[in-house]
Amino acid sequence: MEGSRLFHNGANEEDRMIYVTRRAEFSASHFYHNPDFSPEENRRIFGKCNNPHGHGHNYILEVTVAGEVDTATGMVLDLKELKKLLEVEVLQLMDHKFLNQEVPVFATTIPTTENIAVEIWKLLAPKLTFGKLHQIRLYETPDLFVDYYGD
């Protein structure tokens, strides 16, 4: 490798943005309920998701970080660090939990997959010391997922 240039065509590493995605899985239960709605409205709007005992999913989280390739390591970030961050900030909080009862923010916010994705963004964005958080993708089932880009 010659000087600070990593690429065969001589492009500067500053010009190259790479997107790195790390996947993590967690299992949790939730139910949908808005105390401002009547019981009938809750059932009509949320259907079987309104069962107060909750129901569960195996969530798959994909966190994408954008950054430039570090000239010394050839990497955008240390994947071990990202894995640890997901473990500490997200999995410890949500894995094998009843989201409505055990995760404080969801006492007042309905834990839809949309809101969980936004919450995960809020948890991770301030803690990321490398690259820039680009996307949160959260699968509730293999056939249903949401993407959030922070705005």
Add this chain to the structure above:
Amino acid sequence: MVHLTRRYRFSASHRLHNDALSAEENVRVYGKCNNAYGHGHNYVLEVTVAGPIDPSTGMVYDLATLDGTVERAVLERFDHTHLNLDVENFRTRVPTTELLCVEIFDLLREKLDAGEIGRSAHLERVRLDETNSNFFVYEGERDARQGSL
């Protein structure tokens, strides 16, 4: 703004053939997809709607409404059909997966009338997998997109 994507499946057969081309040209262009009897695929359709989260429901769009719309507008129309023979729009157009992808986008954009949740949401993207190895994505006409191109 959150993107919500739902995956659906349908199976259909088609034949890639253009009447304006000679028999030899059709074989050259479309290869085995030109087989006169047609052939089939298990298509996987991903429909993405995007919008703000409705504060009273926590949702971008009502899933039951989305499922019902896709069922009526797309799946009932295409599932277990021969696209060239059974679907009006493909009697005169080659039912490539590119054109099918555009057709589905146009059908959904027309029909996606969001009930009580998701009034501010819009159809963002249609992705159509023809096989595990190739898929097509359509996001509408360039002019309709807000500064993305």
